[in-house]
Amino acid sequence: MKAYIEQHKDRFLKELFELLRIPSVSSQEEHKGDMLVCAQKLAEYLLAAGADSARVYETAGHPVVYGEKTIDKSLPTILVYGHYDVQPVDPVGLWKSRPFEPEIRDGAIYARGADDDKGQLFMHIKAFEYLVREGKIRHNIKFILEGEEEIGSPSLSGWAKEHKDLLACDVILVSDTTMISDKVPSINCGMRGLAYVEAAVTGPDKDLHSGHYGGAVNNPINALCSMIDSLIDKDGKITVKGFYDDVIELSPEERAMFARAPFDIEEYKHSIGINDVKGEKGYSTLERTGIRPSLDVNGIWGGYTGEGAKTVIPSSAHAKISMRLVPNQEWHKITELFEKHFVSIAPPGVKVKVTPLHGGNGFLMPVSSRAYKAASKALEQVYGVEPVPSRGGGSIPVLADLQYILGANPLLMGFGLERDTIHSPNESYLLSQFYKGMEAISLFYAYY
Amino acid sequence: MKAYIEQHKDRFLKELFELLRIPSVSSQEEHKGDMLVCAQKLAEYLLAAGADSARVYETAGHPVVYGEKTIDKSLPTILVYGHYDVQPVDPVGLWKSRPFEPEIRDGAIYARGADDDKGQLFMHIKAFEYLVREGKIRHNIKFILEGEEEIGSPSLSGWAKEHKDLLACDVILVSDTTMISDKVPSINCGMRGLAYVEAAVTGPDKDLHSGHYGGAVNNPINALCSMIDSLIDKDGKITVKGFYDDVIELSPEERAMFARAPFDIEEYKHSIGINDVKGEKGYSTLERTGIRPSLDVNGIWGGYTGEGAKTVIPSSAHAKISMRLVPNQEWHKITELFEKHFVSIAPPGVKVKVTPLHGGNGFLMPVSSRAYKAASKALEQVYGVEPVPSRGGGSIPVLADLQYILGANPLLMGFGLERDTIHSPNESYLLSQFYKGMEAISLFYAYY
Secondary structure, eight states: OOHHHHHHHHHHHHHHHHHHHEEEEEEEGHHHHHHHHHHHHHHHHHHHOOOOOEEEOOOSSSSSEEEEOOSSTTSEEEEEEEEBBOOOOOSGGGGOOOOOOOOOOEEEEEEETTHHHHHHHHHHHHHHHHHHHTTHHHOOOEEESSSSSGOOTTHHHHHHHHHHHHOOSEEEEEEOOOOOOOOSSSEEEEEOEEEEEEEEEOOSSSEEEHHHTTTOOOOOOHHHHHHHHBOTTTHHHOOSSSTTTTOOOOHHHHHHHTTOOOOOOOHHHHHHSOOOOOOOOOOHHHHHHTTEEEEEEEEEEEOOOSOOOOOOOEEEEEEEEEEETTTOOHHHHHHHHHHHHHTTOOOOOOOOOOEEEEEOOOOOOTTTSSHHHHHHHHHHHHHHHHEEEESSSSOHHHHHHHEEEEEEEEEEEEOGGGGGGGTSSOOOEEHHHHHHHHHHHHHHHHHO | HHHHHHHHHHHHHHHHHHTTTTTOTTTTTGGHHHHHHHHHHHHHHHHTTOSEEEEOOSSSOEEEEEEEOSSOOTTTTEEEEEEEBOOOOOSGGGSSOOOOSOOTTTTEEEEETTTTTHHHHHHHHHHHHHHHHHTEEEEEEEEEEESOOOTTOTTTHHHHHHHHHHOSSSEEEOOOOOOOOSSSHHHHHHHOEEEEEEOOOOOESSSHHHHHHHHTTTOOOHHHHHHHHBBBBSOOBBBTTTTTTTTTOOOOHHHHTTSSSOOOHHHHHHHHTOOOOOOOOOOOOOHHHHHHEEEEEEEEEEOOSSSSSEEEEEEEEEEEEEEEEOOOOOHHHHHHHHHHHHHHOTTOOOEEEEEEEEOOOOOEEETSSHHHHHHHHHHHHHSSSEEEEEESOOOOOOHHHHHHHOOOOOEOOOBBBBBTTTTTOEEEEHHHHHHHHHHHHHHHHHHH
């Protein structure tokens, strides 16, 4: 595809810039109109690239774009997933150029969405265009582009259930993640799932004076702290009963393969300003975030938190607690186990309530799969190095849902880099990654 | 004084309500102006009641009001202490009527400060007015009213040192506490001290994504919870090294005397809506709050506390932690012990900072003292029952300072009741206690 890119790169950039100029911020009501404009533009692009059909579907939230080209129903079908919504741009004062006025500086495109995910999804549209126009298309190709990824995809799963037959596919192809570096390509072959709850511990039915009652009453903050403390033991294991039942241990061979990823612990600690790491005994830092589940308190509050001192024993204390899950852990089940466990460890004098907030399952793309192998060959050809399999610590719950609904595994072939600072000011995307990504995607189809 | 109250009660309430309408929240900068307004109003009230002089003194913080009437320097002098500042009103949504719009419901005044301490100090002004107007005054009476009690009285001790001669007295008379019930009057003959600190636990130098880092990094909230949990052992003992070194154990006789106080554990639990009490092994509930030290978290915060879910590992977590001390425990020493201990238990990957906020020592008023006996007779006459000596769980650290500076013991003749829920929403003060309190105070002067 290299020659095709060389020939059309000016047009590619012009088209991408038009997409980046649309301020499609899904979380902000004022941009509701922009979401539709962006969705319509993508449907146009799909048709122009060679789709048989492309359509904007309304949902309860922002619209979904669906387009496809069917060659022969007996051939494999690839479903490309992407999202056209972007994060808010604040603090806007920290941007060097305007977030919705794309600009090329030092070999990178600067704009909100340049990487996440407009830049990355656009590569798929252009690789598709190349395959169609050059007569190289040998699969049925479908596109599902949503406008709610940055707000947790509230509509897509429901929509996908209703349109299950339309979306039927053999593999879900996604570029919405990073690779280790542009010298060390990697393929994300698994993401963690998530179970996120809010817990409330209630003691006395009103706030009490800590002088009059202190020492005689179970303080809900102290109680909550003790309960939280007990959730992780001294070996870094989560104590929720049954939590590890469905966790699959990796084989020594698999662990060795993942350990190929370059990693410098000193650099890691320095990058986040800590003097020591901490986690489950017996696992490396990359394993702790990649292949092992974890539990974190994401927020805590209770009592007096203003300026100065207030001598109060509060009636209640609260925490937001989330667990990252590994593939094969089912988030509804884990949520239930947590709830049962947390209620069971409530000490005398307090009541505990756990409210599930949301969650999703993790998923795997086995390195032995046809899709992984095709992606690996494609990346090796473009980058000159065999890619490293990696596991993402984060979650894309909607992909786990799509996997479940469609029965097809997602393949995460991401071309973002840490330097792109997605979600932050001055988001960017390297032109070299943009071009190499398109080439690698076209080769994926060749090898699949 | 009964007849005098009957005759003037409407005016008394009108004047008190004017005082209660001033939102004199000492901990909130926005109320700085209200503090001065409140102080000026009190100086006016003292003059109108019959003081020779009354004046508002500026301090580095909120003003101090001082007023006096000198009859004869050879007569005993009583210094009345009170405070006109109040606690914040949040959560304001739980108030049934507006906190600074006093209202009478079911025989009680509802307002922030209705009991603590505007309602109680106002009784002293009116008892004083009665003695002056009816020609019954037989002591020199001084008033010291501060505006910083709820924030730990940072200015009064210094001011009192500078004005030691002005404040010279034989006894410090205070109504800023509760009695056991309106059927069982009690005199507080000792208060606990206080050491109040704020602790910050910092991990990574920025907020992190809990998916990318969860499991590998010591989460400051989890760390803070574990550290807090470790502060109290399974027997309810505080684990801070050296904490109990200066605690004096009471004799079995003393414990028996205090145990005369009627106490119904079921009623206690019911009154605050808990199903069980909790505290130091080997001590009763009343002992746990009266003669034993305690430790409570008064506030905690960190991470995401808004609506819904945010998958963050916060950079830091914070808590306000206070210890109630018994007489003979010195609060500076305890604060230092706490700081040293808390820093020493910081786990790897986080840094800990402890900031002392305020504190004070506890103190005792012997039951054999002239002041105690006069108060006992006064209360017996009004309530028809001999009062029980009790020990207050709360702290008025400034009184320990005043005792030290002036060489006079404080007598705590409090008329609050548990039902008043001071520091909480819907603070109230029973009208019957308001009237009986005035009468008892006037009789105290008669018997002293």
